[in-house]
Amino acid sequence: MSRLAPWEDSFEQLCSLLLSSLTPNEQLSIDLAGEHSHFMRLNHAKVRQAGTVTDGEVTLRLIHGQRTATASLSFTGNTAIDSAAALDALRDLRQELPQLPEDPYLVLPQNYGSSHEVYPGQLLSPEEAPEAILPLVQGVDFTGIYGSGEIVRANANSAGQRHWFATETFFLDYSMIAPSEKAVKATIAGQAWDADKFQAQVEEAKVQLQSLDRPVKTIAPGRYRTYLAPAAIAEILGMFSWGAISESSLRQGGSALAKLREGKTLSPKFTLSENFSRGTVPRFNSLGEIAPEFIPVIEAGKLTNTLVNARTAKEYGVASNGASSSEGLRAPEISPGTLSAAEILAQLDTGLYLSNLHYLNWSDRVGGRITGMTRYACFWVEQGKIVAPIQDLRFDDSLYTFLGQNLEAVTDFRAFIADVDTYGSRSLGGALVPGMLIRDFTFTL
C-alpha cells in the first residue's frame, strides 16, 4: 500500500475528532470510500486516454432522537483539511435535523464487532503499464479498459465499532474484434499482474477470433435450445440486484421475484448464494452490519432468503442479514451442475451458443420477463457443431420459465466474472457462475 496507506491513520484521527465532539444525545456513523487508480483506455491496440484518479469520500450520518440526516464530503487524507470540512458538515447536520420529521425506521449505530482486512498486491506502475500490456496485443483489434490501484472502504460509529478494508487490485476488461465485427470478450483481474497468464489468454482468444471471422448467419426470431456461457449468466444474475432479491422491493410491490414468495419455484438445478469467504468485498455494510459469511438465497429453486438490511428489518419486523443499502447481491455464486465443458455442444445439439448478453432490462417486472441482446461471440450450432456466428438477436423471456422448467442443465465448472464497473469509483468483487443450457429460449427480433 503506497499512497492510501496513511489514510488509515487519517481516518482514525478524523473519527476520533468527530466522535469526541458529539453531545450526549447524538449518535454518528462514519463511512469512507476511497481509491487511487490508474486508468488506461484502449482502442485498436493503442491508448485512447490515460490518467490517474485520487479520490475519497467520507459520509457522516448524524442521529439525534428519532431524526437523522447524512452529509458526504471529500476525504483527502490531510487531517487539518478533512477535520475542518467534517466539523462544518457536522454543524450543518445539527442545523438540519430539527427541520426534519421523525424517522420511524431509524437504525441506531451498534457495535457488531470490528474488522481489519488488508490485501496488498503487486501491480504495474502507471508508467510501465503501456509497455507491459500493449506489445502483447499488437496485430489484433484490441479495445478495452485497464484499471489498477488501491481501494479503501471503512466504517466507524459512536457505538465503538471500526472496520477497515483495503485492497490493491487490477483489471483489464477487453474485447478482441474480428473484421466481421464479432468479438471475443474477456477479463483478467487480480492482485498481481501476470504477463504470462495474459499472453496465454490473448493467444487463446486469437484462435477463437478465427472462428468468428466467418459470414454471419441470420436467425429468425423463435424459440431455440440455447447455451448461456458464464458471462451471459452473470448478466442475468445482475438483474436479481435490480428490484428482485431485495426484501424491501418485495414488500413494496417492486420485485420480479414476488411469485417465489408466493410459492412458485424455479428449477431444482438452480441454487444461488451469497458467499463472502472469497474475501473480495467487505462483509460490512454502510450501517456497519456484518453479513453472515454464507447466505443461501435460492436453494434448489426455492426462495430461502431475501437480502435484508437493518432498516428494512425494522420496518417489516424481520431479521436483517446485513445487506447493503440497496439490498443487492455483493458476493453471489450460483452452484455448479453436471454438464461438462466437453459435453456442451453435443448436448446443445442444434441451437444457439451465447457467450455474452447485453443491455438487459425488465420488459415485465412482475412477470419476471427480461429482454436483452446477444453480444460478442455467439454462434449457431447444428448437431453439436458450430456452424457460424450469428447476427445479434433480441431475447424476451421470463426467468420463471428459463430458470424454471426450461433449465435443462448447469455446467460442472464456474467462472469468476469480476465486477469491473467504475461508475463514481472502482467496484469490488464479482460473481462466481456456471453456464446453463436452456430449452426453448425465446427470441423476438
Next chain:
Amino acid sequence: MEFDLQRALDNLQLNAEWVGLRQVSEKAATRYVRDGHPEDNQISRTQGVMVEVLANGQFGYAATNQLDPQSIQAAAEDARNQAIAAAPWAVHSFTPAVRPKAVGQYSSLVQQPSNAISVSDLVGLMTQVCETLKVSDKVVQTSALAQTVETEQRFVSSNGSDVYQRFFFVETDYTATAQEGTVTQKRTDNGQLARCYQAGLEVFDPGAVLARAQQIGQQAVELLSAEECPTTTTTLVLAPDQMMLQIHESIGHPLELDRILGDERNYAGSSFVKLSDFGTLVYGSPLMNVTFDPTVVGELAGYAFDDAGMPAAKEYLIREGLLLRGLGSLESQARAQVPGVANFRANSWNRAPIDRMANLNLEPGTTSFEAMIGSIESGIFMESNRSWSIDDYRNKFQFGCEYARRIENGRLTTTLRNPNYRGVTNQFWRNLVQVGDRSTLGIYGTPYCGKGEPNQVIRVGHASPVCAFTNIEVFGGAA
C-alpha cells in the same frame, strides 16, 4: 470557488505542449420521502481538479481532490508521465488545436434560489406528494424525491482559457405503485426522474406538483383494471416523455463519433452509422429534424462551452431526414475528419471528458395533437418510459411504457397496461408520419446517461413533440 485555479496554473513547473486545469465543485441536496416517512435526507459535496497535460501529442490526466499547490504540481507531473508513457502507443497525435482558447461565463437561469424554500417546507411538500399519490388503499407504495444540485466549474489553460460556468439543477420523481391481487402497476411523473431541469425552486409550485401527484395516483389505480396492451402491428403515437428515450437511444448514442471510432466497443457498444454516412444516409422520414442544442434555456444539459473549450451552438444533426453531423468533440473531429459539435463533457472532476449528448431535440412540426389523433383510425398512444433495451450497434430496440390508450376512429379510448413496442432504428424513423406542433412539445431529461471507460453518468436533456409512426409491433406483458 475558493481555490485560486489560475494561480495554481501559473505556478506549475512543467515541460508540456499544453496544460489545462478544470475544477468542479458540486453540492447536492436530496430529499426523499417514502410512504410519508423520511427515507433519505442528504447533503453531498464533492470538489477536485482534473489536470490535463499534452506531451508528445498525447493527453495524460490526473485528478485530485487535494486543492493545494503542491498536490496540483504532483498531479500535473503524474499527468505528464502518463502522456509520455502512452505517447508511443497513441491512437492519435493531438495538438493544442483541440483545446482552443475559451473565455466566458455561463449561469443557469434561476427564478427562485436554493434557499427560497426551507428544508422543512420542501420535505413537507414531498410528504404531501406521498399523501396525494395515495388515492386509494390499492396504492401500496408512494415516494417523492426532490434533488437540487449546484455545480460550479472553472477551466483555465496554458493557452489562455478562462471559463466559469455555474449550473443549478432540479431533479424530481414522484411514484405510485398500485396493487390488486397479482396485478402490480407503477406510474410516475413522466417516467423515472424524467423531470430534470436547469432551474430553481420555482419548480416546486405546490399547486402544480400536487395536481400531478393526484393524476399519477389515479392512473396507477386505473392501470390495475386496464386491458393488457394487445399484440399487433399498428400506428404508434408516442408522447414527448417516451420520445425522450426514443431519441436518446436510437439517435443520440449511434451518432456519437467516439462510438463510431470504436472507443466504446468494449462497453456501451459501436454504431450502425459509418463515417461515410454523414451527408448521405437517409436516417428517417422527411419530417425528421434533429438538433444538438445546449442553448435551450431550462433544458437539463445547457452550457456555454464544453470541457475542451469549444463554444456551444445549436447544430442540425438530421435535417428533413438526412444525416448531416455527428456528436463528436474536437478530438473526435480531428480523428474522424467529419463535422461535430461542442460535446466533450466529463461528469465531474474525476473523469476525463468524452463525446456525450447534451440537449438533443426533435424539432416541432405542424400537426396539432387533436388533428394527429383525429387522423388515426386505429392505433395506440403510449406515455412515459419504464423499460429500455437496444443492441450495441443501436439497431434492434425494445421499449416499454407505463401507460397507453387505444386510438379508435380518431379518438383516444380505453386505457391499456404493460405497453411495449419494438423495432429497428432506421426502419422506425422512416415510418415517422406525423410530427406534432410546438403546442405538443415536452422538455425532459435524465441525470443517468451511462457511458465511457472508466464509467460516467451524465445529465442530458431531450425535447420533442408528440410523434406518430406507422407499422410498429406493439405487445403487452408476460403471459
